[in-house]
């Protein structure tokens with residue numbers, strides 16, 4: 365089985381990103397590039413990282429706009445041949461359908477459900493009643509009906525979503541090896557638990573990138589899986 369760990373390269377410096385990548389390259393299965401990196405380096409930066417790593421690229425742009433604009437954005441990133449792209453499930457069914465239709469044939473389009481930095485109180489403050497579990501299940505159903513490949517959710521929900529959506533593709537961030545700092549993440553589990561519960565991809569950033577020894581951290585995480 366291929367390594368499910370995608371390293372989140374959340375940094376604006378291209379050289380630092382490539383340096384980190386070269387250290388941990390053989391202990392990860394893919395690279396996640398999000399807004400921080402993409403807004404700083406755009407297409408050119410994505411191509412450099414893809415070329416330097418030779419690994420699949422997860423372009424985490426969390427698209428969330430009217431269907432026409434999101435479909436246009438998907439077409440604009442087509443040339444980068446990302447393996448995975450994110451949209452927000454709360455953008456609605458038509459937006460997700462159009463995003464999927466505009467994506468490349470080999471690109472998985474997954475919907476962010478409820479950010480792992482939020483808990484039930486945060487959800488209530490946005491006007492959504494119920495538990496994170498209910499909210500994630502509802503949005504997962506919507507994403508599946510829109511023809512998406514899967515969703516992004518926390519490791520606290522992935523087991524339940526996996527039971528409901530047997531062939532879905534599940535991206536799980538908010539992962540923290542036992543004893544590591546949670547930071548801004550609220551719904552965390554260990555990488556091992558997320559994998560055992562059905563995660564297809566494990567997104568890990570700071571537990572590797574901010575470790576005193578990133579290579580040792582990546583090796584240790586790999587050993588737990």
Ligand SMILES: O=C(O)c1cc(=O)[nH]c(=O)n1[C@@H]1O[C@H](COP(=O)(O)O)[C@@H](O)[C@H]1O
Nearest residue numbers: 372424478479480516537538567568569570
């Ligand atoms: O879409 C994501 O990847 C994502 C969704 C989510 O709900 N929570 C979340 O943390 N992420 C991303 O996953 C990564 C987590 O980073 P660390 O908390 O440093 O491991 C960041 O790049 C986030 O942008």
